[in-house]
Amino acid sequence: MRDSSRLTRRAALGLTAAALPLSAAASASAATATATATATATAAAVIGGERLARGGIQVRGATGLPKKITARAWLLADCDSGEVLASYNAHRRLAPASTLKMLFADTVLKKFERTERYQVKDSDISDVPAGSSLVGIKPGLTYSVEQLWQGVFLRSGNDAVHVLSHMNGGIARTVAEMQAKAADLQALDTHVVSPDGFDHPGQLSSAYDLTLFARHGLKDDDFRGYCGTRTANFPAGGKKTFQIQNTDRLLTGAWGLDVYKGLFGVKNGYTSHAGNTFTGGATRGGRTLLVTVMHPDPGTNAVYEQTAALLDWGFGKGSSGRPVGTLVDPLSEGGASASASPSKGKGAAGAAGSGTAAAGSASSGASPWPLAGGAAGALALLGAGTWALRRRRRAAGAAAAPDPSDTPAG
16 A cells, blocks of 8 residues: 555656646636546556555456465456556556666657667666676677677676667666656556666556557567577677577476477566566467466576466466456557446447546546647646656666675676
């Protein structure tokens, strides 16, 4: 509950800041701005559906969920429809580790042609946190953009992330763009401090948000191709190369695990603070499911075993269940800002893709955006609120220092 209330205050602060200039001419401007912020905060608390705001396991009409799931949060969804089939603490805000790299890819991947080449400078990797996972980039060598992204997805290389971030205008700019991208995707549990997912105070996400990042990324052929690549040859200088292997054990069958049938990615992560995190996707019988598992009890393969168990359930007994929520569409693609009652009207799946209903309209018919109606007004207010929050976060992020006790993120 404490994490949820923090999110609500942030949403209220940012959106109130955006609303004040618009309501200055009104005699009841303060009351209007407060009402807007309150309605928006309520919508944010139930993004994806009211049941996802609850703690504990959420499932409807299906039985037989795996019993040995120790994760502090998890979510299982249909990738195509966006229907959430089951969840546990979907919006709980936890350290994401390298699964945050999915948001990095969502933000930066399409900015550079994969054949573009870049000579790395010392300054491009001088700010990589000590203890980071590395692919082995060397200053002075020239890499293709494709090779840099292979370093990001296969080896979870923070050095590759930092090189691409500097190509994108620097760490601060990339962090700001990632936060704006999260806002557009309606990933309101996410606070970005660094682009690589390494442990920093305040760097948080949720099972819901990480699944949003995966679903959005998988619409892109390059994203899907990189996250499903098992091995690649990486430059070592001159004509020499060395092989890198994907650290996703369900994809490669490493560390005593079998390759999971139908699995195609997407991203794993680990730090000493976050523990293990993983978002995995698999297709069977024409159906594609996504699972995010965050912070299970320690164990060599626990995050992968629990992901596999949830996928098995989703393809089996879970197929008879009814959705408990939905993965919402991005605001820029016409997604509704939220739904206070997704089980009414068109239902959870319909609410996500309708692009016409403002938050709460299914239950009350009234828009909670009194200063700017419809999805366009919601996007304008959310963007302004994000800008205000970003200014404060930049200052906080600049002051944050990595914990020297962190083990490699990957």
